Amino acid sequence: MNTNNYCVIMAGGIGSRFWPRSRTACPKQFLDILGTGRTLLQQTWDRFSQICPKKNIYIVSGTQYKDLIKQQLPEVAENNVLLEPMRRNTAPCIAYACYKIMARNPLANIVVSPSDHYIGDLTGFIKTIEKGLEFTATNNSLLTIGIKPTRPETGYGYIQIDGSNNENPLEINQITKVKTFTEKPILEMAKTFLETKEFFWNSGIFIWNVQSLVMAMKAHQPDIDILFSAGKDIYNTPKETEFINKIYSECTSISIDNGIMECAPNVYVIPAQFPWSDLGTWGSLYENSTKDINGNVIAGTKVFAENTNGCIISSSDAKLMIVNGLKDYIVAEADGMILIIPKKDEQSIKNIVNEVKINLGNDYV
């Protein structure tokens, strides 16, 4: 394995759209939500273990998840677990990891990946990542993995390429210059995106060499660059935690998409050669899970469904759950909290969780 190849796994999300299964105290990435026997974080680790030397894999998460990470990934060295003292979105998270890696290896070539996604084909995944790493090793480019869209999804960001020279540009299957980065669109816009055949979904998996990332930070997020550059002699020393705790509160909270990818001129996309989902919602879990003959996805040993179709039923702690006569619903239970909602309304779960938090407090989210 190329010892310049690194991986940064971002594991700081709180997965509120998977409530009540996903909780602040144990979010989605720490759950075996696909029922494979490994949590999503463990699966992400397993995948990257085949791409980078294990000592080159870093996990960034919140301080409160330290024990969960240690428990789920006992072989990861303490220095490879980066703990953010507060949530500051992805740009500071990525800066922390990349600047720290640069202090060790200025030739580092880095994949940055969420920890809670579904990847359908390991071979295709490795092929895509390796092709990307090969490209960024010798190019000053910010590379992102694009997913060919299959529906006008409003929950994802989109990546537009220049399709003027090609009848079906998404099929070219090669690394291509990005024209625009677009945030989650409204439905009408998403439909247009699908029709133009110039738009990939943004997977949130990025590849770059550390010098390119730092240059982009200097150009587009100079405040973040100044804060994290100041640590170059402190990373990987006993003073790192203190330093990070100090600068994080001063840090802008901004995503890498907004802060860098939308502004940088050197952004490229590589089409994914694997099925993918961000598993952002119960619906996307449904799409990517094995269904019973009635089209139900059922998780939980003591769940019995009758006259029930197209449902996702998840029971974690209930003694018994009997569901009769439901069609296209989410029925989720965990820790004595029960949610019943039509699948089509899953986007409102985030708001429901906010309401719960405001009205009942943190014990419920």
Place this chain on the structure above:
Amino acid sequence: MNTNNYCVIMAGGIGSRFWPRSRTACPKQFLDILGTGRTLLQQTWDRFSQICPKKNIYIVSGTQYKDLIKQQLPEVAENNVLLEPMRRNTAPCIAYACYKIMARNPLANIVVSPSDHYIGDLTGFIKTIEKGLEFTATNNSLLTIGIKPTRPETGYGYIQIDGSNNENPLEINQITKVKTFTEKPILEMAKTFLETKEFFWNSGIFIWNVQSLVMAMKAHQPDIDILFSAGKDIYNTPKETEFINKIYSECTSISIDNGIMECAPNVYVIPAQFPWSDLGTWGSLYENSTKDINGNVIAGTKVFAENTNGCIISSSDAKLMIVNGLKDYIVAEADGMILIIPKKDEQSIKNIVNEVKINLGNDYV
């Protein structure tokens, strides 16, 4: 109060159609299922306390409910709590109580009542019962309280009177001779019953003087009579429990309806002057409970329903229940067991509970 008036409250049912709220370990009659602050048993006791001297009120139930009864009705003397060692349906239960009361007072005039019904108007109830007691005090009759039916209910038994001399016989509002007793009919038959205007619902509340009951037992259930007559010098002595435990296993299991009321020639009906429901199902609880503006009956403090209409939502032990987008469903939780079923399918709950018992064991029912 007339010291010859007695009441026997039957509290041995297991209320399986209210599962999971009603459990074998704590059936419906021991629950405050209407949210009044008193359990159904306590409410039954409260009602009869206004009709008979309290020392004349007897409770018959299973041995396993001894503590629950003591807890809920601390003022009831131990000798007034009759514990059946096994379930033998209502005829032996009633025989036990009546033969025991006769040993104390051969002039006893007795109301026998279930413990788990809804009675909508206390004044009307007292009026009806007192009128009935007055009648049975001087007549060798078996009197039953009839309810004017409002729908072709298939969950109740029916009582036919002779309507040949009256255009609308159910409106006569006087004690009338019964022509037939009919068990739970199929829907078509129930519809016919409703149209003929000759049929009351059988409330399961009976009134008779003890001599009439004993004569009816001798005539129609001689085996039961022999068993319980043998105890006349044992009732109300320390040997009663041993005696009862011995004879119960020899006892036929038969209902008072099948065993006596359907055969006896001296059966009369008194129309109820009060709203009534047997609260036999979630649906009947729904009918008799206060609804919110969306027509939902919600029991449980941490239940939130949105876009939800016509539902009955009962949460006993859940930390939180959020229901979105349901119409005409039963959603019931208790002790970590959850049932979701359309209201129209509530008759299948009994079968579901049987399945649960067979497949998962007694801990679940």
